[in-house]
Amino acid sequence: MVNRSSVGLGMDGPSIRPRPTRVTAAERPKAALASPLIVWAILVAGLYFGREIFIPIAIALLLSFVLGPLVNYLRRWRLPRLVAVGLTVLMTLGIVGALGTLIGIQVADLVGDVPRYRATIERKLDSLRDSPAGRMTDYVANIGRAIHNAGNADTQPKPAAAPPPPAAKGEPPSERKPMLVEMTATPPSPLETASTLLSPIMQPLATLGIVFVVLLFVLMQREDLRDRLVRLAGSRDLHRTTVAMDDAAKRLSRYFVAQLALNTAFGVVIGAGLYLIGVPNPVLCGIVSALMRFVPYLGAFLSALLPMLLAAAIEPGWNMTIATAILFLILEPITGQVIEPMLYGQSTGLSPTAVLVSALFWTWLWGPVGLLLSTPLTACLVVLGRHADHLEFLDVLFGDRPALTPVQNFYQRILAGDSEEVLGHAELILQHCSLSSYYEDVVLKALELAARDAARGVLTPAQKSAMRGTLSELIDDLADRADGPVGGAHRDKDPADVCEAEGACSPLPVHPIPGDLPEGWTREGAVLCISGRGFLDAAAVAILAQILAKRGIGARTVPFSETASARLSRLDPGAAQIACVVSIAHGGEPQHLNRLIARLRQRMPAVPVLAGLWLTGQEERRPTFTLDADITARSLHEAVEAVLAAAEADATVAPRPRTEAPAPAALAPEVVGQGA
Structure with missing residues (x-):
């Protein structure tokens, strides 16, 4: 009898997957964890016990980075490498020797003036003792000293007096006279004198010699x-x-x-x-x-x-x-x-x-x-x-770079359901890139990570609900923000350089709002943004509708529940010019989108359908699956471009006189004339 949990479906039928052995499941993680720890322990022990050798080598390597440009400069004057390196090392040795001599002279001068400095410091200390702060300090010190002496007097017994030594029998006691002993030191030999004088500086001189020998070989x-190093790093x-x-x-x-x-x-x-x-x-x-x-x-x-x-x-x-x-x-x-x-x-x-x-x-x-x-x-x-x-x-x-990328940071915060942290993260990144680029490069990529986790079944219903609520609050809070180019302190810089330096997001092209949009495209509901059945599709649809509204196009969001077969008849197309179906999918081919597109065509046969299928982790499978739509878009940027192109084409084919109609409510006055 075969256990069902060990059976998988292959290309040629059912296949039995091998059960993990005890070595693979239990012992390998321990070995993988212990091996780096042992290596690092050996390295640290080697650095500690071999510090007499490694310290000069480290100093020499750091000096080689400093002196390397000087060697290259001398090589440009057609000097041989040996001559250039020798001159550089000799000059460095001369500077170090001059500094050492100067420090020795200054220290000797300082030591000679120590008695004079001591008298001045003692007078200052006496003046401080006579001040109120000094008297208070002495008072506290006397109290502590008295408490300490009282405790010692109570705990320590008084020593008994030692009895005098007994006198010999038959002899009267007499006092013993001390004997004077004179100690004469043997004068040191010249070798001992030289050893005494040179021993304090022998180790620094030896270290200095090792430094310059290693430096010479490193530069050569x-x-x-x-x-x-290239071979070790990767050839x-x-x-x-x-x-x-x-x-x-x-x-x-x-x-x-x-x-x-x-x-x-x-x-x-x-x-x-x-x-x-x-x-x-x-x-x-x-x-x-x-x-x-x-x-x-x-x-x-x-x-x-x-x-x-x-x-x-x-x-x-x-x-x-x-x-x-x-x-x-x-x-x-x-x-x-x-x-x-x-x-x-x-x-x-x-x-x-x-x-x-x-x-x-x-x-x-x-x-x-x-x-x-x-x-x-x-x-x-x-x-x-x-x-x-x-x-x-x-x-x-x-390193000082953030441990998490902006995408990972955003996903971690929406996973926790902290709307304030999410908004603060958005405000920080939006200082360096436009709103549409923030949605494209941070939010939607973070939603892809969430879709992967949902496909693996690791997200709980509570976490999904917290994500939806946090994303809805974020999109509402950013509704009044203009979607223009990078401004502020980075106005005169290349947006790509700014975003790369700040670690935020790459900028999207800024497209102006078409000046002659047909009146039908500016009305509410001109673009029907319909979400798929995924738990993140509603957020993606809301983002698309917001970006379109900031370009002067009237957009209306439609939840997936309103497009079911039983309720589709209630959907009023109104003045819809195009229907955009958006879904973020992972794992498997979303066949339900083709069925949804078919239902929309039955309900609105004259309205073209744009399918925005933003697949995650399925790059290699995209060519094998096609959507039965008039236009397809693989990203937010492509969807916005397709809608703007359709509006401009409509304006070219059937031009209408431009009216002085007010801008949509979702469009801020300062946004008119700007783009994403």
Whole structure:
């Protein structure tokens, strides 16, 4: 006996589908989940235990993005690659050595002035203790100290006095005199002295040497490394992979060069400002400020600490400290909120959460150096995720682009039945594209997703009802919105560029309203918009009627229930010029539409029928199914174009004098003369 649940119908008759084995159904998901976790655990462990090697390599790779344009510039002067790379590395090594020497001189000068700074700080602390706030602080501290001492006195027993040591028998007690011992240190040998002096700087020098050796080889073997990355990323489509890698390298180079130049300029301006204010060691403060700007979020605060402390230590008053704080409060917002977006767009292309999480992760992994490298390293991972299919999850996790597309976002919100969120989503997208393009590229595509889920049987009746109600409210709320071209801040830009940048929708052509529409097409009911039997067809019909009304054409919606055989005789065609049957179908051929078209022709034989069948997931089957209609349209755009073409053809064949009839009620006055 064969189980019915395991029988399927094939081309040659019934066929028995194999039952899923226990390995396929249970063990494979666990293995698929455990395998990436094991790989990532091994990678993290390797980065942690091998940080002495990986930190110099990471610094060298980031420097290669910065120095790559300089090498290319020198190559344009007909210099050999070895000479160009050598000059670039030597120049970089000279700059790093000069900065290190300058920092050492400034730190030595700062250490020599510490006693003078200490006296000033002690006087300021004494003055603070004499103030009301200082006295209140001392009072609270004394209360806490008294409570702590009282608790210790109650809980700890008093130690007993130790008895004196017993004297020897027959000898009187006598006091033992202390013995003086002099310790003389052996003078260190020259080798020990050199080791003591050089040991603190041996590790930084070794790291610096590894960085420049790796940098030299990376710049020399740049094309070879690119080819190997292309092979790893995917060699099946070499053109696409090569273009992606080159684009990623150029983007990262521009970003790192711009960031380095901006942070350097910030440090120079801060150093000059501190010099004018009178803060000591302004060069050191400028270098620290430039380096701290690589640290996300906390960098600006940390860079202001050192100059403010120095200002407070050198001056008895507080004027210099306040002036230093004002300098940072003015320059940091201007740099971060005005200059950075002008130079390289939206900063790093990372989400704020990703910047914070990456800073914590790399700091835990590599310490303070990881904090400085966290944002550049994560930016590299995001760029790789945008161009490599296998690493796309990195862009999803850390990128600043929305996790869901506008279509998916809209479907998720109508699925929840939240009409306010749906309207807010529409208002946001309609700032960048017209109403008709929003309906075409967002709403109707989201309805296709809903039709797929309905065909799979995963939507409950309550969810379908919530979708219908939410869509009806949205269409009613957008009834008064003009369907014109993109305006506002993007008026002078290409709509395609705006929509691509904003991640919204692609614009549809804007067609003007025909100037000589026949009077019959402007009356209410000139176009009968009849819905199919699907639960989303009524919303599609309402959208079509609204877009037609904004072009001056009178449209009337007719539900599917009014076209049944028993009730079709009650349908009054009135002044109908064309009947539009619209359906959003998925899975199977909608034979009911042909039956509906046949009934309409019996009822209105003189009215042409337009069938708007917007199939989902059936692209390969469209040629096999034909509709018995005068005109067919596969999208909202085609349906509107067909109706406008029919109206213009009617005006050409039978011209009528234009009347001064008022515009339809659904058409706003400012919409006249505009199109979709």
